[in-house]
Amino acid sequence: xxxxIVYESxxxxxxxxxxxxxxxxxxxxxxxxxxxxxxxxxxxxxxxLRSYGANLVVTPQEDxxxxxxxxxxxxxxxxxxxxxxxxLPKIRGTFWHHNIVGFSPMLPxxxxxxxxxxxxxxxxxxxxxxxxxxxxxxxxxxxxxxxxWKVSCGDGxxxxxxxxxxxxxxxxxxxxxxxxxLNQKPGDTIEIAGxxxxxxxxxxxxxxxxxxxxxPLALAQQILGKPGAVRRVYVSALTKPPDAxxxxxxxxxxxxxxxxxxxxxxxxxxxYQLQEVIPHSHAEQIRQVAQNEGTxxxxxxGLMLLITLAALFASALAVSAAMATAIFERxxxxxxxxxxxxxxxxxxxxxxxxxxxxALVGGIAGFSAGALLARQIGRSIFNSQISIEPVLFPIxxxxxxxxxxxxxxxxxxxxxxxxxxxxxxxxx
Amino acid sequence: MSTLGTLHTPKQVADRxxxxxxxxxxxxxxxxxxxxxxxxxxSALLxxxxxxxxxxxxxxxxxxVQAKLRTEFRNYGANVVxxxxxxxxxxxxxxxxxxxxxxxxxxxxxxxxxxxxxxxGQSVVVVGTDFTRARQLNRWWKVSHWPDAPNEALIGxxxxxxxxxxxxxxxxxFELTFQGKAIQLAPAGMLQTGAGEDSRIYLxxxxxxxxxxVAPSTIEVAANGTAAEVETSIRQLAQLLPAADIxxxxxxxxxxxxxxxxxxxxxxxxxxxxxxxxxxxxxxxxIGWVFDRxxxxxxxxxxxxxxxxxxGFFAxxxxxxxxxxxxxxxxxxxxxxxxxxxxxxxxxxxxxFSVFPYVLAGSVAVALISAILPxxxxxxxxxxxxxxxx
Numbered sequence: 001x002x003x004x005i006v007y008e009s010x011x012x013x014x015x016x017x018x019x020x021x022x023x024x025x026x027x028x029x030x031x032x033x034x035x036x037x038x039x040x041x042x043x044x045x046x047x048x049l050r051s052y053g054a055n056l057v058v059t060p061q062e063d064x065x066x067x068x069x070x071x072x073x074x075x076x077x078x079x080x081x082x083x084x085x086x087x088l089p090k091i092r093g094t095f096w097h098h099n100i101v102g103f104s105p106m107l108p109x110x111x112x113x114x115x116x117x118x119x120x121x122x123x124x125x126x127x128x129x130x131x132x133x134x135x136x137x138x139x140x141x142x143x144x145x146x147x148x149w150k151v152s153c154g155d156g157x158x159x160x161x162x163x164x165x166x167x168x169x170x171x172x173x174x175x176x177x178x179x180x181x182l183n184q185k186p187g188d189t190i191e192i193a194g195x196x197x198x199x200x201x202x203x204x205x206x207x208x209x210x211x212x213x214x215x216p217l218a219l220a221q222q223i224l225g226k227p228g229a230v231r232r233v234y235v236s237a238l239t240k241p242p243d244a245x246x247x248x249x250x251x252x253x254x255x256x257x258x259x260x261x262x263x264x265x266x267x268x269x270x271x272y273q274l275q276e277v278i279p280h281s282h283a284e285q286i287r288q289v290a291q292n293e294g295t296x297x298x299x300x301x302g303l304m305l306l307i308t309l310a311a312l313f314a315s316a317l318a319v320s321a322a323m324a325t326a327i328f329e330r331x332x333x334x335x336x337x338x339x340x341x342x343x344x345x346x347x348x349x350x351x352x353x354x355x356x357x358x359a360l361v362g363g364i365a366g367f368s369a370g371a372l373l374a375r376q377i378g379r380s381i382f383n384s385q386i387s388i389e390p391v392l393f394p395i396x397x398x399x400x401x402x403x404x405x406x407x408x409x410x411x412x413x414x415x416x417x418x419x420x421x422x423x424x425x426x427x428x
Numbered sequence: 429m430s431t432l433g434t435l436h437t438p439k440q441v442a443d444r445x446x447x448x449x450x451x452x453x454x455x456x457x458x459x460x461x462x463x464x465x466x467x468x469x470x471s472a473l474l475x476x477x478x479x480x481x482x483x484x485x486x487x488x489x490x491x492x493v494q495a496k497l498r499t500e501f502r503n504y505g506a507n508v509v510x511x512x513x514x515x516x517x518x519x520x521x522x523x524x525x526x527x528x529x530x531x532x533x534x535x536x537x538x539x540x541x542x543x544x545x546x547x548x549g550q551s552v553v554v555v556g557t558d559f560t561r562a563r564q565l566n567r568w569w570k571v572s573h574w575p576d577a578p579n580e581a582l583i584g585x586x587x588x589x590x591x592x593x594x595x596x597x598x599x600x601x602f603e604l605t606f607q608g609k610a611i612q613l614a615p616a617g618m619l620q621t622g623a624g625e626d627s628r629i630y631l632x633x634x635x636x637x638x639x640x641x642v643a644p645s646t647i648e649v650a651a652n653g654t655a656a657e658v659e660t661s662i663r664q665l666a667q668l669l670p671a672a673d674i675x676x677x678x679x680x681x682x683x684x685x686x687x688x689x690x691x692x693x694x695x696x697x698x699x700x701x702x703x704x705x706x707x708x709x710x711x712x713x714x715i716g717w718v719f720d721r722x723x724x725x726x727x728x729x730x731x732x733x734x735x736x737x738x739x740g741f742f743a744x745x746x747x748x749x750x751x752x753x754x755x756x757x758x759x760x761x762x763x764x765x766x767x768x769x770x771x772x773x774x775x776x777x778x779x780x781f782s783v784f785p786y787v788l789a790g791s792v793a794v795a796l797i798s799a800i801l802p803x804x805x806x807x808x809x810x811x812x813x814x815x816x817x818x
Binding site for chain 2 (some may be wrong): 019023026027030033034037041044046048049051052053056063065066067068069074146147148149150177204205206207210211284285286287288289290291292295296299300302303304306307308309310313314315317318321322324325328329373377380381382
């Protein structure tokens with residue numbers, strides 16, 4: 001009898017049930033999408049924060065002081081220690097290599113340009129260099145780690161004629177201000193340190209590089225006469241905001257704590273791992289970038305969490321409002337059942353069974369719709385997938401059932417308490 | 429009808445009617461409907477309030493959060509740099525001019541550079557600056573102790589090894605020479621940034637100028653506001669200081685724009701979803717409420733009320749509900765927005781009353797839609813059928 005009552009109720013009141021089902025589906029869809037977006041937003045914003053550039057710098061352990069004023073290096077060119085370019089691909093072999101977005105080596109060289117007596121700094125680097133580590137091929141360079149570097153034809157105009165030089169070419173980029181000073185434009189040949197080089201584009205960064213020349217690393221090494229030399233390496237890594245554990249000295253840790261620290265992507269532990277793979281190096285966080293991303297990330301995550309709570313609250317309310325309305329309308333039915341001798345328990349059981357069915361069907365449909373919605377949001381805003389954890393499915397279904405029950409409970413209690421006589425007489 | 433339950437003898441009824449204020453039948457019907465079905469009316473109003481509150485909070489946050497995030501982004505330091513052309517110094521009144529253009533809230537820090545020599549003949553870059561300002565602008569600087577006495581200097585991590593190689597927590601004074609002029613300095617604290625600052629020694633601007641005679645050549649500015657506002661500030665500064673190069677720090681500007689745009693888009697999507705869900709909640713509740721009163725509707729119709737009157741009655745009721753819900757919800761929503769601002773950003777969110785017309789219009793519109801829908805359905809049904817309870 002019990003299944004039949006439930007079945008008939010769905011068959012005969014298909015439209016009412018559909019309305020309640022739609023409310024549950026929509027509520028669950030919004031809740032799923034919001035939870036998916038909120039759990040993934042940290043990772044997404046963390047990637048966006050990489051547009052601030054490198055957050056780590058690796059220098060030789062025995063490095064001497066930088067003597068640089070206004071973008072001009074005043075240090076004797078061959079002074080100081082260097083890193084070995086051959087060690088760089090090993091950065092891909094660190095424990096957190098998946099978190100390393102990219103790296104760029106830098107080799108500043110002081111050169112004379114044309115006939116002028118003034119010193120100019122030429123920086124050798126990777127633009128978009130193809131490298132191999134083990135079986136893995138990857139590309140890295142300033143185009144990844146310094147996304148704000150802009151190459152144009154001068155005057156801010158872009159055209160196919162001017163652009164980034166190839167990493168194996170003899171072409172260079174001229175800083176914006178230097179180009180104006182020297183009155184040079186892309187395509188011109190320029191004499192740098194006794195070599196005839198072609199200017200492939202004008203570089204604008206807003207800081208020191210505007211007064212410098214940027215060239216492929218191999219070219220800078222030739223000019224300096226030190227093959228394989230690198231002065232410093234900028235590394236851009238996805239990190240976890242620092243907490244109490246992050247800033248502890250690894251030397252004072254117990255083995256378990258040390259393992260936990262080593263296996264967390266703190267900027268400190270990634271620096272430590274970089275030092276391990278690159279011999280005679282010292283890795284340091286760039287505090288301007290590394291220290292600030294934590295706060296920005298925490299604010300955005302906190303905001304999304306609060307909005308998700310609001311969304312959950314609103315969808316819970318919508319579901320319970322729909323359920324309450326649906327049940328309130330069936331007082332006469334309740335009256336009839338009770339007049340025929342059904343107990344409160346039996347009547348409630350029927351309603352709860354119906355609510356359960358609705359919640360399950362609406363929950364499954366809503367979860368799928370919400371997953372699609374989250375994907376759409378991820379694709380249109382972040383250009384990447386927002387992945388839905390499968391573990392979310394049972395949680396969402398449980399929430400849907402719970403909210404539907406909670407929303408129905410008050411209405412069911414009132415319907416059951418209602419005197420059958422009044423109900424049958426049609427007085428509500 | 430349950431209305432009959434409150435009437436007793438004809439005399440009592442007549443007395444009460446005589447004492448009752450002379451309101452129109454229309455207003456009385458509206459009021460009695462709300463009073464007699466308190467519970468249903470309350471739940472409909474509650475749904476309305478919640479929806480209006482959520483919508484208000486979302487709109488407030490959407491506008492305010494961007495300003496809040498921008499202040500967070502200012503922790504990244506200067507976004508505009510003013511550099512004197514061709515290695516000269518800036519005019520003496522440059523800093524005052526910058527501050528007059530940008531207002532008191534903006535941070536501007538002067539820097540002057542010189543290359544000095546240590547006793548051992550090592551070159552080192554010495555920078556003169558205003559420590560109070562630099563401290564506010566560059567919050568990521570890790571400093572063990574800021575200089576507070578005359579002739580005290582802030583030593584970069586790597587510069588420390590050069591000026592005083594022997595002692596490790598070196599508080600011993602050291603000597604620097606610039607163009608033959610020597611100065612004795614005491615290290616106040618160590619500076620660690622992971623960037624160029626680590627190789628430099630920082631001095632107070634006036635002491636620096638007394639020693640080297642070099643005036644500030646760079647002013648770093650943290651300009652507040654949107655990208656367009658910063659552009660305007662840059663143009664104003666360029667007019668004011670023709671002798672200087674004024675450049676936006678692209679790293680900071682573009683990073684900020686990027687993160688802010690993504691956050692804004694996410695916030696917009698989420699706020700839309702939340703507002704839509706709460707509108708749905710109102711719709712479900714109100715449709716139930718109106719549908720539940722089909723008897724009132726049938727009686728009115730049976731007594732000869734015109735369709736226009738009935739529509740007007742239900743529409744007026746819905747509109748009243750929408751207005752009351754919007755007003756109450758607006759204030760609750762402002763409260764929620766302020767609370768979120770305090771919890772998440774540790775700063776108050778300014779209530780935006782300009783949001784109110786939108787919330788009001790939206791609430792009334794949703795209420796009207798949810799009243800008209802069931803009425804349209806009921807209109808086709810004969811009153812007799814409704815009254816018979818079928």
